[in-house]
């Protein structure tokens with residue numbers, strides 16, 4: 001559950017905003033004064049703070065900066081308060097939310113605060129590749145071992161991490177996520193480990209870091225490959241000893257936290273290049289889960305698209321509409337370099353743009369360079385093939401797909417839309433004619 005801190009009176013429009021955020025799955029805490037808000041941020045912490053402009057937003061932001069607290073702040077107030085809105089944004093507020101609140105804006109704000117989108121739902125999955133990932137997640141959830149989740153950007157690594165937490169013995173404890181790439185080193189250190197009063201000039205009080213906030217629950221370290229070596233050493237110690245040293249602290253604090261780490265980098269290569277500590281890598285990589293790219297689990301595309309179409313219709317107060325057969329064909333044929341996040345954005349736009357009783361292909365705007373030539377019927381792709389025999393093109397497509405899937409027959413057959421038996425027969429024919437066919441790495445031979 002994402003954690004929203006509301007600074008201001010809950011009677012009136014701020015209370016309405018709180019209920020809207022709650023309906024989208026956020027946990028709400030409230031403070032009446034800037035010092036009370038700072039105290040809350042030092043203790044339990046929050047993922048997003050909403051501050052009424054009737055209070056001193058500047059003082060809140062200055063206090064947070066002095067204490068190296070990185071929680072995003074959104075200012076809010078009556079629409080007429082434009083001078084206060086400008087001042088708040090100048091002082092460092094991320095945005096201004098006019099009151100009375102608009103449900104869409106609340107939703108967008110929660111989403112923009114990253115990973116705080118919508119009520120938490122089980123990951124949508126229909127493709128065998130993704131079902132296998134979820135089956136493994138169910139197995140590993142029960143243990144307390146660290147899990148390293150790898151996968152391209154936007155494949156759903158955070159979604160999987162939340163799912164593992166929800167299925168674990170720690171489900172009733174907190175789930176805390178931190179993006180290690182988003183913050184400079186000193187801020188990241190404070191966010192992770194907290195600090196004691198007097199640790200640096202702005203440290204007017206003790207503050208708990210994410211490790212302590214996640215006590216009894218799960219801590220997701222997103223983009224862990226981006227962490228600098230000094231913090232890697234501190235992280236290793238925290239994991240090994242199960243205790244953290246607050247900045248300026250004299251004695252370590254015990255924590256009971258399960259670590260999930262996510263990365264879209266090749267951590268093995270990072271270790272080889274000397275940029276990531278090998279001992280830390282082994283601590284994080286007790287269980288590894290790789291999220292396949294969306295193009296490797298094509299059977300998920302339409303169920304995900306339908307899920308997002310429903311979700312964005314509801315969030316925007318629009319009637320739920322079906323995707324037309326042509327829109328579905330367009331989505332199914334795209335290569336999805338940006339994975340589920342790209343699909344989510346495309347469907348969001350389509351829900352807003354579509355006119356009529358269903359969502360047609362004209363509402364589905366995909367980046368022109370991205371659709372696969374064959375799928376989009378792109379002139380250049382087809383033209384390049386003119387003059388070649390169907391058998392040859394088929395052979396090149398099959399071998400190219402196999403090598404893309406590192407020789408994995410099951411996955412290649414899924415992408416090609418043919419049965420594994422048909423694929424095997426083709427491979428046998430190619431081999432018989434003396435062609436080199438990509439070998440199956442670590443998979444059963446044909």
Ligand SMILES: Nc1ncnc2c1ncn2[C@@H]1O[C@H](COP(=O)(O)OP(=O)(O)OP(=O)(O)O)[C@@H](O)[C@H]1O
Pocket residue numbers: 115117122123124125151152153154155156157158159160222262264304307340341344
């Ligand atoms: N299986 C799924 N079911 C429903 N929604 C999903 C699923 N996978 C991803 N999403 C949605 O897609 C978006 C991207 O997912 P997420 O943030 O988990 O990806 P990520 O791999 O952590 O991305 P990054 O590498 O950029 O941190 C999110 O809005 C998430 O809600």
